Amino acid sequence: MLNIGESKLYLDDDSSLDWIRSQKIGIIGFGNQGQAQALNLKDSGADLKIGLRENSSSTQNVVNAGLTSESVESICAWASVLVLLVPDETIPKVYDNIIKPNTDSSTILVFAHGYSIHYQTISLYPTQEVLLISPSGPGKLVRKRFLENSGVPSLIASNTNSSDSIQRALSYSKAIGCTRICAVLTTFSEETESDLFGEQTVLTGGIPHLIINAFNTLVDRGFQPVVAWLVCFYEVKLIVDLFSDIGLSNMQDAISTTANYGGQTRGERLINQNVRDEMGKILSEIQENKYFEEYQNIQSDIDISQQKSRQNSLSSFTEISRIMLPIVTSPRNI
Ligand SMILES: NC(=O)c1ccc[n+]([C@@H]2O[C@H](COP(=O)([O-])OP(=O)(O)OC[C@H]3O[C@@H](n4cnc5c(N)ncnc54)[C@H](OP(=O)(O)O)[C@@H]3O)[C@@H](O)[C@H]2O)c1
Numbered sequence: 001m002l003n004i005g006e007s008k009l010y011l012d013d014d015s016s017l018d019w020i021r022s023q024k025i026g027i028i029g030f031g032n033q034g035q036a037q038a039l040n041l042k043d044s045g046a047d048l049k050i051g052l053r054e055n056s057s058s059t060q061n062v063v064n065a066g067l068t069s070e071s072v073e074s075i076c077a078w079a080s081v082l083v084l085l086v087p088d089e090t091i092p093k094v095y096d097n098i099i100k101p102n103t104d105s106s107t108i109l110v111f112a113h114g115y116s117i118h119y120q121t122i123s124l125y126p127t128q129e130v131l132l133i134s135p136s137g138p139g140k141l142v143r144k145r146f147l148e149n150s151g152v153p154s155l156i157a158s159n160t161n162s163s164d165s166i167q168r169a170l171s172y173s174k175a176i177g178c179t180r181i182c183a184v185l186t187t188f189s190e191e192t193e194s195d196l197f198g199e200q201t202v203l204t205g206g207i208p209h210l211i212i213n214a215f216n217t218l219v220d221r222g223f224q225p226v227v228a229w230l231v232c233f234y235e236v237k238l239i240v241d242l243f244s245d246i247g248l249s250n251m252q253d254a255i256s257t258t259a260n261y262g263g264q265t266r267g268e269r270l271i272n273q274n275v276r277d278e279m280g281k282i283l284s285e286i287q288e289n290k291y292f293e294e295y296q297n298i299q300s301d302i303d304i305s306q307q308k309s310r311q312n313s314l315s316s317f318t319e320i321s322r323i324m325l326p327i328v329t330s331p332r333n334i
Pocket of ligand 1: 028029030031032033034052053055056057058059072084085086087088090093094111112113134135137138139140
């Protein structure tokens with residue numbers, strides 16, 4: 001185990017596959033995480049089945065993956081560990097209608113995100129053990145890295161916090177490849193709030209909006225959309241790969257002097273105290289449950305149509321991406 005400040009990082013040697021291999025694992029859902037985690041668990045020697053809803057579009061995918069699927073009810077009766085890998089907003093419906101009536105407090109529940117527990121969208125049996133194993137990456141990467149004999153880090157937690165329970169979370173984490181990198185001990189609340197904050201300010205909010213606004217600024221002033229797209233979008237992956245390899249503070253050695261000076265002086269102007277203040281407000285909305293309440297309300301048709309119209313405003317960027325992505329991702333013969 002590594003101790004970094006107050007953080008505990010568990011590695012492969014700190015965990016064992018014995019527990020996970022002794023359980024009957026029911027994976028509910030076969031989407032992004034469901035498919036990746038199920039395949040990694042299978043390769044790690046776990047006994048598992050997939051729970052799918054009636055007429056599920058994933059039935060054939062499960063067969064193709066060499067796995068078995070049954071109804072969610074039937075998986076509840078069979079499994080000692082149930083892993084809920086359906087969308088977070090769907091979890092209360094599946095849990096209340098099917099899982100709770102067909103299980104008891106002896107079933108261990110596993111989540112890939114703390115949302116349902118932190119915001120109490122489901123009510124557990126009083127003594128039920130709940131584990132969090134949240135891979136820090138999309139399902140496709142969880143599977144790809146596993147096959148490369150590597151993994152993505154995970155955040156783990158247990159509602160009991162007992163050392164046995166944390167060992168169970170580590171066993172699961174090892175089976176999906178995460179402890180090959182590290183599993184960081186957290187709480188359901190810390191994982192949920194930091195995850196939402198990171199998405200909104202950086203990953204799915206900040207970066208995409210930065211890209212699109214920079215793209216539109218160039219195009220509005222008459223620059224070719226293809227040139228704007230290459231500079232503001234295509235190069236993002238290249239620079240992020242560089243950040244990931246050498247760290248932000250070593251970047252200046254690998255970039256031009258103009259890029260270094262311009263980035264430092266203009267970056268601070270752009271991402272300034274106003275942005276920092278807005279980040280603080282976004283975090284407060286998450287911590288004060290305002291974001292959760294807003295998200296609960298957007299299940300209505302009115303708000304979904306508003307979301308669609310927001311997406312439409314990105315159409316010229318979307319159109320140039322549709323044309324350019326196949327060009328830049330597949331080298332042609334010269
Ligand atoms: N996306 C990621 O890579 C990622 C990363 C970290 C954590 N997480 C967490 O992982 C969990 C799963 O997210 P995800 O993105 O993997 O979900 P997802 O891909 O959207 O899940 C789709 C799966 O859920 C099933 N499903 C939907 N509604 C259902 C219902 N009413 N009854 C039964 N099955 C139902 C779908 O069934 P059909 O096959 O029948 O359509 C499909 O198999 C969430 O807690 C999320 O926060 C996700």
